[in-house]
Amino acid sequence: MDEPALVTFAKYMFVQWMTGSFARWQxxxxxxxxxxxxxxxxxxxxxxxxxxxxxxxxxxxPLLK
Structure with missing residues (x-):
């Protein structure tokens, strides 16, 4: 991954959803x-x-109204 924004996003996803407090949701x-x-x-x-x-x-x- 050479794109800096992609690296930053990948790190965020890993920390937030794989090891963070939301990792064990249903x-x-x-x-x-x-x-x-x-x-x-x-x-x-x-x-x-x-x-x-x-x-x-x-x-x-209309569905959300």
Whole structure:
């Protein structure tokens, strides 16, 4: 990596997401005693689609209003 900005960004990503306080979030590690599936996320997405998007693609602006 010869690009200084890329080196800086790579260092930030490593420190912040691989060794920092966010390194052990549920996305990367499952807490003991909990299933390692994404069923809660899929349920949340299904509710969003059912109640807010009516299963149509929407632009983010109207969706977040």
């Amino acid at each position: 996305v990367f590690a499952t807490s003991p005693g909990f299933a390692s599936t994404n069923n809660p996320v899929e349920t949340f997405n299904a509710l969003l689609k059912r109640d807010y998007t009516l299963r149509r693609r929407s632009k983010m602006g």
